[in-house]
Amino acid sequence: MALVVAEAFEGTVINADSMQVYRDLSLLTAKPSATDMAQVPHRLYSIFDATEKCSAARWLSLARTAVAEAHQAGRLPIVVGGTGLYLEVLQHGLAPVPEIPVAVQAETRALMAAIGPAAFHTRLAMRDPAMAARLHPLDTQRLQRAWEVIAATGYSLSDWWQMKTGNLYARFCSLLLMPARPVLHASCDGRFWHMVAAGGVVTEVADLLARNLPPGCPILKAMGVAALANYIRGRLTLEEAIVAGQTITRRYAKRQCTWFRHRLKDALTVPDRYFADHPSTIEILSFIHHFLLASKR
Incomplete structure (x- = not known):
């Protein structure tokens, strides 16, 4: 086409x-x-x-x-x-999300590997309920991204989305x-x-x-x-x-x-x-x- x-x-x-x-x-x-x-x-x-x-x-x-x-x-x-x-x-x-430090990315991957996506989603819900509500419990890539962002910046990825440029x-x-x-x-x-x-x-x-x-x-x-x-x-x-x-x-x-x-x-x-x-x-x-x-x- x-x-x-x-x-x-x-x-x-x-x-x-x-x-x-x-x-x-x-x-x-x-x-x-x-x-x-x-x-x-x-x-x-x-x-x-x-x-x-x-x-x-x-x-x-x-x-x-x-x-x-x-x-x-x-x-x-x-x-x-x-x-x-x-x-x-x-x-x-x-969204102008800052670069996530390599150490935070590594820690996030390690946590996902240790507890699995379902438990990871539960932890994300306690830390960032807005993003957890948006994401499927088995969507490992996006779950990790949401965790990395709030861990590194202190703000939810949903907050960063409000500042798109x-x-x-x-x-x-x-x-x-x-x-x-x-x-x-x-x-x-x-x-x-x-x-x-x-x-x-x-x-x-x-x-x-x-x-x-x-x-x-x-x-x-x-x-x-x-x-x-x-x-x-x-x-x-x-x-x-x-x-x-x-x-x-x-x-x-x-x-x-x-x-x-x-x-x-x-x-x-x-x-x-x-x-x-x-x-x-x-x-x-x-x-x-x-x-x-x-x-x-």
Whole structure:
């Protein structure tokens, strides 16, 4: 869809996928192909090494620059990707939370490992009831983040959210691919199976593991890495690894659907899989055309 829109409106495709910013795992993270990238300008793909961390703040700074450069070139910025946090900060800004000391991060991880997420959530509720009420008891990453922030700053992350800055002052035209659940699940399963069957994905993960990266590197959280790593290490058969990869992909897609359904209420929704010459293409292009006309008034 991004290519169709970019070609129709002389656009620049700007990546908003937190895994596609890394140079590793091009196949597993389903980056645009070299052919796709040759059709229209693409930005913020494969810009970081696996050892680096692309925080939301760092991405926001780069995205603002990419959007400005697109405008200067007379092109339409088209931000594409499924990392909701990136899209959120671009539209609404980022809480200016100070850098969390490494020692606090280590202590938080150790506490989570020692008592488990359920007990950790209970402790967070005593220290920061506002954030505990927002978070699922098994959402370890966000639980730890909430704990780190209040431990390091003395203020709840919910308080910091009230001070958001840095958003892009612009109007947004949002398009949302939201297939029916059975179609989405079948697509997730087929996508992962075809990736493995086509070859190259297992080698990508093996090459990444050979680098012995620190456990905290974000690229190691890419969907399918853990499952294929277990296959490479002899803990799963390839068939078992594929099933595990498909399962985690479906779960992630479900969370994405929930997030986008609540955050992008004004988006034009495409209720099935998009493909070249999709019946809704004319509707999509017309939607964008009218948006652009209205923006010039």
